[in-house]
Amino acid sequence: MINKSDEEELKSLRKRIFITGYKGGMAHLASCFSCLEMLYALYIKGILKIDPTDPKQKDRDRFILSKGHGGLALYAVLERAGLIEKDMLDSYLKENSLIGGEPCMRDCEWVEATTGSLGHGLSMGLGIAMALKLDKSPAYVYVMLGDGELEEGTVWEAVMAAHSFGLDNLIAILDCNKIQKMDSVANTIREPHWVEKFESFGWAVYETSGHDIDAFTKCVHRVKENASGPSLIIADTVKGKGVSVMENNPNWHFKLPGKRDLKVFMEELGITEEELA
C-alpha cells in the first residue's frame, strides 16, 4: 500500500531522476526506477537510523547500494531527504560534476561504499557488520543487490562468510526485477531459485514487494525481530517501474528515450518542455 502523498513524492522523484539523467546525457533509468520505493522507505520513511547532522555517527545504520548503477536514484533520494544539496544533484555528468553514475565515497559523505563494479557491496557490508559486532554496536548494515548481480562469484563468497560469522546485523535486499542488461535473468542463467539457494547457504529469506512501501517496511521489521543470522529480503520489482514503455523491457538498461518515447516519459511523469530545456 502506498498513500497518496507518498505516491506523489515518488512520482516527483522519478521526474527528478529522469530530468537529471536526461540533462546529464545518460542514466540507468530502469534500474533507478526499480529500486526507488525501497530507497524512499529506507531514507525518507525512517527505516535507516541515521543522524542527518552527522554522516559519520558511529552507531548509524549503513546502507550500501551494491547495484551501483542505481546511483542516480540514491542521490535523488539523499537530496529529497535533505542530506545532500540540490547543486550536487544538478551537477550530474555536467562539466565539473560533483557526482557520476555510480555512488562514490569520495564524492559524497553519505555513500557508505563506492560501487559500480558488481559483486563488491555485500563483501564490504559484511566487513562493516563484523566491525560493528566487535564494537557491540546496535546498528544494522543493509546491502541492496541486483538479481543480475548475483551472477558475480564474490557475492557467494560473501553469502557463505556472512552465515559462517553469524551476522544477524546484515540484511541484504534483492532488487529482484528479473532483467539484466542484455536479457532476462532466467534466460541468462535459467530459473535462478534464489530462495532455495540462499536458504541452503544458511540465510533467512523473506519475500515482499519492492514497490509497496508498507509491505517492504513491515518486512524489514520482521527481519530485525527474527534475525539470528544474515537475512535476505527478496523484493519483487519491475525494472523501469513508472514509465510504460520502459517497464520489463531489457532494451532500457542504459539509454535515454528518443523523440517518440520521450513523449511517453513526459506524459507519464508529468514533465513539461520547459523542465527539459
Next chain:
Amino acid sequence: MNSAYIGKLMELAERDERVIHLLADSGTGYDEMFRRNFPDRIYNFGIAEENMVAAAAGMAAAGKIPFVFTAGAFLAYRSMEFIRDDVCFQNLNVKIVGMGSGLSWSSLGPTHHTTEDIAVLRSIPNLMILSPATPKQVAECVEKAYEHNGPVYIRIGMNHEREFYDGDTAETTEPDVLFDGKDAVIYVTGSILEEVYECCEKLKSQGIGVKLVNVTTLKPFDERFFLKDAASFDTVITVEEHNIHGGLAGILAEIAVFNKAGVKIVPIGIEDSFAAGYGDIKGVRKANGLDADSIYEKIRKAIGR
C-alpha cells in the same frame, strides 16, 4: 619471515585493539599463537580472497585496521580489482600482506609464483609497497605499515631468509647500503638479497668494489637517493625475484628517464617469462638464472670485468 610477521602483528594487536588478523585458509601454526592471545580478532574467510579483501575495506571504513594475509599471488592477481576499487580508491587503512614473494612457492610453479605483483600493484594510486629482505625487515615493514594511515602491500618471502641486520630494529625501510664500492652499483629488493650478498662478498674478495643498495620501500620510491647514484655510476644493476618489466628495474628506469639521468640500467630478474623448474628455492632460482653464481656472472658481464 612468517614468525617475524606474526610476532610483530601480535605486538601491534596488544598495543591497538583496532588491529585485526584476516586469513583465507592461509594460516600456519604461528597464527594459532595469535588466536590464543586475541581470539575475537582473527577471522578465517575460507578460500575466498576477494571477499576477504573487500570485507577488510568494510572493516577499515568502520574504523578497524585489518591485516589480510595469504599467498601474494592470490592477492595481487586474483583480488586486484578489490584492492583497487574497495581499498585503494577509498584510501582505506587496509594492510595487504602477500606471503611467498618471488619464487618462494618453488615447488608449486607459476600459479603460486609472485613475480609480477610489483608491476601489477604499483600502478594503483594510494598504495604503499614494501618489500623486506630479512626477518627484521619484515617486522620493521609491519610497523611502518601500521603507522601509515592508508593502504599498504607487503611482499614477504618464506624460505628461512638469512638475517643481515643487527640490533633490535632494522632501520631499513629506506634504501640501505650494505656494501660500498666504486665499480658499479647494484639495487636489490626482497629475499633475493641473500644471493646478491654472496656475490658482493665474492666480488670484493677479487678486488671489485660494488655498492649494494637494498630497497625496501618500492612505493613511494626515494628518487633523490637513486638519482645521486645515477649521477655517480655509469651502470646501475638491478636484481629482483620478479619480472624485469614493471618491478625494481622498471621503477629505476622510469625515474632515470623522467629525470634525464643518463645511466645504463642492467636488469637481472625473471626475463618476461613464467619461471622454469620445480623443487627447493635454491634449485628454482638456479633454473632461472637467479642463484648467486648466475647473478655473479651477469654482474661481471655487466661491469665488463
